[in-house]
Amino acid sequence: MATVRSHAEHEPVPKTAEDPRDRILLAAGQEFAEHGYEAATVRDICLAAGVNVAAVNYYFGDKRRLYIESVKHAHEARVKQVPLPDWPPGTPAAQRLHDFVANMLERMLGFSQPPWQVRLMMREVLHPTDACRELVEDYIRPHFAVLVAILDDLAGHTLAEPELRRIALSIIGQCFLYRAAGDVVAMLVPADELASLHTPPQLAAHVTRYALAALGVGRPLPGKERIP
Amino acid sequence: MATVRSHAEHEPVPKTAEDPRDRILLAAGQEFAEHGYEAATVRDICLAAGVNVAAVNYYFGDKRRLYIESVKHAHEARVKQVPLPDWPPGTPAAQRLHDFVANMLERMLGFSQPPWQVRLMMREVLHPTDACRELVEDYIRPHFAVLVAILDDLAGHTLAEPELRRIALSIIGQCFLYRAAGDVVAMLVPADELASLHTPPQLAAHVTRYALAALGVGRPLPGKERIP
DNA sequence: AGTTGATTGAAACGCCTGTTTGAAACAGGC
DNA sequence: GCCTGTTTCAAACAGGCGTTTCAATCAACT
Numbered sequence: 001m002a003t004v005r006s007h008a009e010h011e012p013v014p015k016t017a018e019d020p021r022d023r024i025l026l027a028a029g030q031e032f033a034e035h036g037y038e039a040a041t042v043r044d045i046c047l048a049a050g051v052n053v054a055a056v057n058y059y060f061g062d063k064r065r066l067y068i069e070s071v072k073h074a075h076e077a078r079v080k081q082v083p084l085p086d087w088p089p090g091t092p093a094a095q096r097l098h099d100f101v102a103n104m105l106e107r108m109l110g111f112s113q114p115p116w117q118v119r120l121m122m123r124e125v126l127h128p129t130d131a132c133r134e135l136v137e138d139y140i141r142p143h144f145a146v147l148v149a150i151l152d153d154l155a156g157h158t159l160a161e162p163e164l165r166r167i168a169l170s171i172i173g174q175c176f177l178y179r180a181a182g183d184v185v186a187m188l189v190p191a192d193e194l195a196s197l198h199t200p201p202q203l204a205a206h207v208t209r210y211a212l213a214a215l216g217v218g219r220p221l222p223g224k225e226r227i228p
Numbered sequence: 229m230a231t232v233r234s235h236a237e238h239e240p241v242p243k244t245a246e247d248p249r250d251r252i253l254l255a256a257g258q259e260f261a262e263h264g265y266e267a268a269t270v271r272d273i274c275l276a277a278g279v280n281v282a283a284v285n286y287y288f289g290d291k292r293r294l295y296i297e298s299v300k301h302a303h304e305a306r307v308k309q310v311p312l313p314d315w316p317p318g319t320p321a322a323q324r325l326h327d328f329v330a331n332m333l334e335r336m337l338g339f340s341q342p343p344w345q346v347r348l349m350m351r352e353v354l355h356p357t358d359a360c361r362e363l364v365e366d367y368i369r370p371h372f373a374v375l376v377a378i379l380d381d382l383a384g385h386t387l388a389e390p391e392l393r394r395i396a397l398s399i400i401g402q403c404f405l406y407r408a409a410g411d412v413v414a415m416l417v418p419a420d421e422l423a424s425l426h427t428p429p430q431l432a433a434h435v436t437r438y439a440l441a442a443l444g445v446g447r448p449l450p451g452k453e454r455i456p
Numbered sequence: 457a458g459t460t461g462a463t464t465g466a467a468a469c470g471c472c473t474g475t476t477t478g479a480a481a482c483a484g485g486c
Numbered sequence: 487g488c489c490t491g492t493t494t495c496a497a498a499c500a501g502g503c504g505t506t507t508c509a510a511t512c513a514a515c516t
Contacts, residue, residue: 020493020494051494052494052495052496053495053496054494054495054496055493055494055495058493058494
């Protein structure tokens with residue numbers, strides 16, 4: 001629950017002579033991502049940023065505006081960090097679906113390490129604030145449209161848009177669970193299984209196979225064939 | 229001194245809303261669900277419960293223990309409120325899968341309206357605290373086991389446990405998305421479509437069909453609904 | 457009645473919060 | 487040097503927080 005705040009939780013942001021404004025933005029993003037808006041304190045943020053408490057109000061006015069700015073900052077950084085694949089024309093839809101899912105999982109779970117930017121955005125998704133609408137329009141909706149287009153190709157343009165959207169949400173939901181409820185998933189699945197099967201690449205393969213089978217494009221899930 | 233409640237057996241059966249302890253528990257659950265642990269205040273809780281501020285510490289010791297108790301209380305209430313179906317022996321696995329999904333969606337989204345108990349539990353799932361492990365063991369894991377067993381039947385016992393668990397998580401993830409990220413879903417889907425297709429019964433049919441198709445038990449998605 | 461122990465109540469205690477203050481430090485142009 | 491504008495700093499502010507105190511109240515038993 002972490003009501004007691006450890007003040008040494010994050011090492012102070014390196015004072016590499018950057019703009020104090022940027023240092024605050026960076027520290028604030030990490031702090032907000034970790035503790036949420038209410039529980040994060042401007043004192044901890046300033047401590048991590050290596051600036052005086054007054055700096056937040058000097059540069060951003062108040063805590064709320066600092067929060068909004070840091071969400072936008074994080075979101076822009078993350079978009080540049082993990083862009084969508086750029087498929088050459090003629091790439092099979094199944095391949096594109098797999099790449100898309102792998103990309104989404106990579107962005108959410110992170111091959112390298114769970115990035116604080118995603119945590120911050122996840123908070124917005126789960127409990128929207130003013131910054132959320134911008135996030136959806138600039139970042140989520142375009143990705144959603146790409147996925148719908150892939151599914152449309154995959155189904156041979158036989159399904160209506162609403163049905164495509166439902167399938168798209170089914171795919172997103174599967175990835176989303178691991179990001180949002182990862183701790184609970186870890187409690188439900190044996191540790192060794194978690195380490196071997198619930199990694200981004202394995203999950204991408206599973207989700208893709210699941211979708212292809214459901215669409216009748218691939219075979220049913222592994223193993224024996226069944227009589228309908 | 230923190231006096232623990234002496235003996236529940238000697239009191240003349242608490243008249244539901246008259247027991248201060250229960251009133252606090254009720255108010256606390258709603259307040260925690262709405263604002264989260266950190267942002268909820270014991271003063272607001274006591275105001276809503278119509279008791280003195282000191283009552284929280286008198287009955288529960290401190291805020292944290294009140295929180296844990298209220299989570300457990302809400303969880304127990306919700307389980308009794310929407311219990312799992314009790315299938316007669318011989319019920320087809322496909323039927324049971326549909327019922328299970330419908331039950332889960334009903335519990336999460338609420339046929340009537342999203343109850344505060346679910347919000348409270350969702351907070352625990354998304355950002356686990358001490359109360360989470362208990363929640364998983366008492367409530368989530370048994371449900372998870374039921375789903376896995378259904379899928380095992382459905383696959384004709386041809387799939388290994390880890391694979392069954394992955395499929396189960398895929399199903400849960402689809403329901404979970406609507407509960408946890410419902411606001412964003414509402415932004416991505418046209419309003420009329422949301423009202424007609426993204427209702428608990430419609431979603432239950434979709435998720436079930438999706439799973440059956442993936443398992444090769446039903447036809448691929450373009451087909452018609454198989455479950456009554 | 458009187459005594460006892462469990463509950464309640466209003467007020468206060470520290471502590472921590474976001475924010476403000478006013479002076480000090482710094483820069484660059486004259 | 488002086489002046490001017492921007493940036494930093496320690497300190498303080500007012501308010502809210504969880505928690506504690508202690509006297510008052512209540513219910514039940516002797």
